[in-house]
Amino acid sequence: MVFQKGNIEFIMESLETKCDHDYVEYFRKVPNTKLLYTFRVVKLATAFTIDITVKVVKTQRVFYKMENIKGCEFLRNPLLFKMFGEVYNQLVVNGSYFKCPIKPKVYYLKNEGAVSIIPSIHPPGRFQLSMRVRMAESRAPFVMEMLWKYKIVRIK
Template identity: 60%
Template sequence: MLLALAVESKERVAVQGKRKLILVSVQTSCDHDFVEYFRQVPNQDILYTFRVVKTAPSFTITIIMRNVKSQRIMYKIKNLDGCEFLKNQLMNKVLSRTYRALLVNNTFFKCPIEPKVYFLKNLTEAMIVPSIHPAGYYQLSMRVQMSQSSAPFVMEILWKYKIVFFK
């Protein structure tokens, strides 16, 4: 059974050229079976932690960006082989930049993912938005799935953000 524990961060604003990116929230959730918890570390703005309780021999990653108002999917990567990505991050340059932004002390993950407590940083800054991104209100989800789990995902990060253009 999937129980979502949502952890929301404070709204952040970044100005890039003639546009403003407003990060409304970052939510994390997990299945509480393979991953016991996935949350922000208390009293830390950029540090998140999760505890893997069962060995993960393989996993896939699904990333979906959608317009919140219309629910139109703007971008989708479905079932990217996570272990292959960890072996060769250059197979996807955008994800590689995001992955490196999340690492704590340059500690790289490798398969199988062993049971223990892990840390990630900068969930609020890891989201890379291309310069051609249209204005609007969006949701970007990154799900980690495992064939050994009956849940729709074992971990998820959900970013909600707005892009505003100004003169």
């Protein structure tokens, strides 16, 4: 997938999804779709945090990092978190916004939000953006992770 934003071209190379198989049973692409992903929450999630990290692929140098975003506060008012609120609105399917506590059931996300998080002053190169959802009750380092690999090219 290729998107243009200002004078940069954003080339989505891949998206990997992972989960802990304890709080989140599965997290995967919906068969026969391009942008739709599904996950199944199996235990009530009363509180969680979100970590977002952007790294340079070649050197693994951290380009941007934001940790311990309080997930329930974010869900109550995504506009407080400016660019992440825009990403969230694009990830949501059919206006089905999440509410805390997150109840056990099957949920869906669209892989359209990553482009809006990329600033127009982003340097060219290959990067990876990871978004991890963590819960204190889980022994795993995260309950869900999305890892986008992308390339930025300057348009002349």
